[in-house]
Amino acid sequence: MKTFIFGLVFLGFTNLTAAQEVIASVNYDKSSFKSELTTPVKNSEYLSNFDTKNVSEVISDFQKYVANYDLANAKVYTSEDPSIYHISFSEGNNRVEATYNQEGALISCIEKYENVRLPLTISSKIARQYPDWEFNKVNCTIKYVKNSDAIIAYEVAIKKDSKRKTVKYTL
Incomplete structure (x- = not known):
């Protein structure tokens, strides 16, 4: 019986030592990083x-990625034949179908983005036009x-109680 109790105590201490692992937490804050472009943007x-x-930060970041895409590093790129390249980008539900020429321009x-932040000008217009309605999907x-x-x-899909409407704005 003593060995059984000693074994349980030993297992209990083993469990406590396993719980003393060090866990590192990293908080990524985009505002603390400043990027500097050393080469000019090809598709400025x-x-x-x-x-x-007029566009959210998600859209703006995705557009910067598309503009800075280096076609020369793509597997399908050939410098011998003048070609047009259709490149698809996706991140979650956001998609961009881009067409580049031989030089990478x-x-x-x-571009299609789902559930993005609405610009203030449009959201205030909708809020004034449809009071007490809530934004459901943008x-x-x-x-x-070129x-x-x-x-x-x-x-913009808006709803109020059981009513639903879709409002469209073009800039």
Whole structure:
């Protein structure tokens, strides 16, 4: 019986020592990191089409990634043949279908984002037009073609009790 009790006590101490593992926690704060571009952005014309007030940070970050995409590192890239490349980007429910030329310049793209933050100008218009309604879902579609203005369309699903509506805004 003594060995049984001694065994239980020993197992209890073993459990306590296993609970003393060190766990490190890292908090990522985007505002504490400042990135500096050492090379010019290849597709700066694409980025200059968008006012940061009209798109959320998620969209803006994704657009920067698409603009800085290095086509020369893609597996399908060949420098011998003049070609057009269709590249698909996705992150969660957000998708971008981009078309690049041989030099890596962005020719066009169609962007679809789900559940993004609505710009303040649009959300205040909807709030005034539909008081006591709540925002249910916000989708954004952006169409860009080189040498023309981008079309930004928001589709906002709102609801009040059992009523549901979809409101569309184009910028």
